[in-house]
Amino acid sequence: MSSATLNGGNISSSNNNINADSTALNSAQLSDVENAGNSPQIPPKNKSRWRLWLLLFLGPVLAAGTAALWYFQGLWFGLGSLYVSLSLLLLIKPGFRWFYIAAVTGPRDTKALISYIRVLIFVKRQERKNLNIGDIFESNVARHPDKLAIVSETQQWTFRQVNEHANRVANVFHSHGYKKGDVVGLLLENRPEFVATWLGLSKIGVITPLINTNLRGPSLQHSIKVGQCTALIYGATFRSAVMDIAKDLPAHVGLYQFNDEGSTVASTEGLSQGLAQQLNGLLDGAAKDKVSAGANRADHHDKLVYIYTSGTTGLPKAAVITHSRYFFIAAGIHYALGFRDKDVFYTPLPLYHTAGGVMSMGQALLFGSTVVIRRKFSASGYFADCARFNCTIAQYIGEMARYILATPAASHDRKHLIRMVFGNGLRPQIWPQFVERFGIKQVGEFYGATEGNANIMNNDSTVGAIGFVSRILPQIYPISIIRADPHTGEPLRNKKGFCELCEPDEPGVFIGKIVKGNPCRAFLGYVDTKASSKKVVRDVFSKGDMAFISGDLLVSDEKGYLYFKDRTGDTFRWKGENVSTSEVEAQLSNLAAYKDVICYGVAIPHTEGKAGMAAIYDPAREVQLDTLSVEITKVLPSYARPQFLRFLRKIDLTGTFKLRKVELQQQGYDPATIEDELYYAKSDGSYAPLTPTVYDSIQRSEVRF
Numbered sequence: 001m002s003s004a005t006l007n008g009g010n011i012s013s014s015n016n017n018i019n020a021d022s023t024a025l026n027s028a029q030l031s032d033v034e035n036a037g038n039s040p041q042i043p044p045k046n047k048s049r050w051r052l053w054l055l056l057f058l059g060p061v062l063a064a065g066t067a068a069l070w071y072f073q074g075l076w077f078g079l080g081s082l083y084v085s086l087s088l089l090l091l092i093k094p095g096f097r098w099f100y101i102a103a104v105t106g107p108r109d110t111k112a113l114i115s116y117i118r119v120l121i122f123v124k125r126q127e128r129k130n131l132n133i134g135d136i137f138e139s140n141v142a143r144h145p146d147k148l149a150i151v152s153e154t155q156q157w158t159f160r161q162v163n164e165h166a167n168r169v170a171n172v173f174h175s176h177g178y179k180k181g182d183v184v185g186l187l188l189e190n191r192p193e194f195v196a197t198w199l200g201l202s203k204i205g206v207i208t209p210l211i212n213t214n215l216r217g218p219s220l221q222h223s224i225k226v227g228q229c230t231a232l233i234y235g236a237t238f239r240s241a242v243m244d245i246a247k248d249l250p251a252h253v254g255l256y257q258f259n260d261e262g263s264t265v266a267s268t269e270g271l272s273q274g275l276a277q278q279l280n281g282l283l284d285g286a287a288k289d290k291v292s293a294g295a296n297r298a299d300h301h302d303k304l305v306y307i308y309t310s311g312t313t314g315l316p317k318a319a320v321i322t323h324s325r326y327f328f329i330a331a332g333i334h335y336a337l338g339f340r341d342k343d344v345f346y347t348p349l350p351l352y353h354t355a356g357g358v359m360s361m362g363q364a365l366l367f368g369s370t371v372v373i374r375r376k377f378s379a380s381g382y383f384a385d386c387a388r389f390n391c392t393i394a395q396y397i398g399e400m401a402r403y404i405l406a407t408p409a410a411s412h413d414r415k416h417l418i419r420m421v422f423g424n425g426l427r428p429q430i431w432p433q434f435v436e437r438f439g440i441k442q443v444g445e446f447y448g449a450t451e452g453n454a455n456i457m458n459n460d461s462t463v464g465a466i467g468f469v470s471r472i473l474p475q476i477y478p479i480s481i482i483r484a485d486p487h488t489g490e491p492l493r494n495k496k497g498f499c500e501l502c503e504p505d506e507p508g509v510f511i512g513k514i515v516k517g518n519p520c521r522a523f524l525g526y527v528d529t530k531a532s533s534k535k536v537v538r539d540v541f542s543k544g545d546m547a548f549i550s551g552d553l554l555v556s557d558e559k560g561y562l563y564f565k566d567r568t569g570d571t572f573r574w575k576g577e578n579v580s581t582s583e584v585e586a587q588l589s590n591l592a593a594y595k596d597v598i599c600y601g602v603a604i605p606h607t608e609g610k611a612g613m614a615a616i617y618d619p620a621r622e623v624q625l626d627t628l629s630v631e632i633t634k635v636l637p638s639y640a641r642p643q644f645l646r647f648l649r650k651i652d653l654t655g656t657f658k659l660r661k662v663e664l665q666q667q668g669y670d671p672a673t674i675e676d677e678l679y680y681a682k683s684d685g686s687y688a689p690l691t692p693t694v695y696d697s698i699q700r701s702e703v704r705f
Helices: 049-073 075-089 096-128 133-143 159-175 192-202 217-226 236-246 265-272 279-284 323-336 354-367 382-388 400-405 431-438 529-533 581-591 625-635 662-667 692-699
Strands: 005-007 010-012 148-151 156-158 184-187 208-210 231-235 254-258 303-309 317-322 344-347 370-373 393-397 420-424 442-447 456-458 479-482 508-513 536-538 546-556 561-567 572-574 577-579 597-602 611-617 644-648 677-681 687-689
Touching: 096 323, 133 159, 133 192, 133 323, 133 354, 148 159, 148 192, 148 354, 156 159, 159 192, 159 279, 184 192, 184 217, 184 236, 192 208, 192 303, 192 354, 217 236, 217 317, 231 236, 236 254, 254 279, 303 323, 303 354, 317 323, 323 354, 323 442, 323 456, 344 354, 354 370, 354 393, 354 420, 382 393, 382 400, 393 400, 400 431, 479 546, 561 581, 572 597, 572 611, 577 581, 581 597, 581 611, 581 625, 597 662, 625 687
Parallel strands: 148 370, 184 208, 184 231, 208 303, 231 254, 344 370, 344 393, 393 420, 420 442, 611 644
Antiparallel strands: 005 010, 148 156, 303 317, 442 456, 479 508, 508 546, 536 546, 546 561, 572 577, 597 611, 644 677, 677 687
């Protein structure tokens, strides 16, 4: 583990081995959901089934009647009769409230339905023609070869240049005997060559695991092995990391070193030892115009890349992304948020993750847009970059928005062309401040997991919502929130053994129905089949059906808007109440001037449940305890207030700016083993230093909470 620091608006992290494909926050009230599923109830969809049949029956009748009156009596008489008919319907069941919800959510649902249909048409069109990503990209190259495709701080590559580099890569590896179905790992920082390399490998059917550039030692070795790599392409920057594990890799794994323009002589050490081949020289001698005729192309449903994800703990898992899955993800967000082909996208996210590498980069590969990338995220440079490169859409993820908001005001805050920001993890507690300060017209918050099929989108900038499900016809998009144990994530079942849907404002686990063969509903899982099986729940609403289970607790309101509550296992119970760590973290972060906050539960001897503990990253010790203790009482109920505080001198972040809490939770609050400042809550709500003497008193139950 190593630290990430916030210094002058710049974030750096040196062990970002976790993917964050499903993070967002909500401001829903903390509530007790422990016993939510103890008394079986009929799922809401059964209660609304008769309403659907009523609409299906009355709809054609009203339409026919209106048409007849329009024909015989005129337009205005026909429309008037329709209005009267609908008004009469409000006097009978299903009741006024249902029709009110249908009316206010109708435009939202209609827009989403049209987008969904466009996505399906797009994906099906590629499937019928058996097209892969390379095919679509080459058609964009033919249309505008000299248009900029990928821009970075130091490079500007046109569509032609990307395609030529991709062809060189394809020809080199084809000549070296690599063929369709082989696996060649890629360890390279954000740069145009990263995209062109895996794109070129895909042209000969080779699968490319996109390896996290922050991995070292056993984690890096594991990623190469679990991806079943037969070769590894790595940048000279990562030579030392690769050489450290080279002798422990299987003998058949070939190594190819790519040297960029900034490489030094020392970077050729692995080459001189005969452990790796110099890729640059091989590329220089390869054909750039087309791929060798002897290479086998990839089919539409073939595997394209592996993207590593592991939540917040454990070794990386390789999630499978096929060509069809890439089409769906990139096209899904394109149509859902109304992207335009002429848009210029800005993403400072790592391209080895889905957010940057598929959602943003997919706009260039599939729709011919320009994408601006950055090697490392900089909070102070975010909108400065957007202004410099004339970007129109910018991407965020995790805690990035909070870091950006914490930077000093600057002239470029509003001197940009950004019309929309999109991503996941924009906390509702800072959402209004963020859009107001930077003049953002639209926010597209999404939710989804790399390996999952449960993907949703907030397409109307509703503050805090990560998406929605239609209240009129929820069956159109088969996602649900089911009752589950908030601590284990295990679905709660009724007497018949089936899961049950949550009512509005009732937290539950988010799932997506699995439909094999459907790229929009299929669950491809991981390379490791055992890991895949843990993400599937069976016999959900009927015998034999299956669903992807996200492991995230969500809650919906009566209009169908969905809000993130917490990860299952992150909630803890204290004073008879369930505490959401996400809610506590969001509130404390605001009180502490947007500093990083990690909340978790810790055990106290002879005490039921777990007490809340918050770790605040504050190396300069700027937080005033007296003020903080007073403000906490204003924003958090008594049971959710942290009983222990820890002020961190350093902090670990994941590759997508998620905070690690497992190690902190294991360390607990023992001052004998923790060097950071520790405090405990006294009976009056103030905080006092947690000394070894006080700690011993707590262990003997002499200090009560």
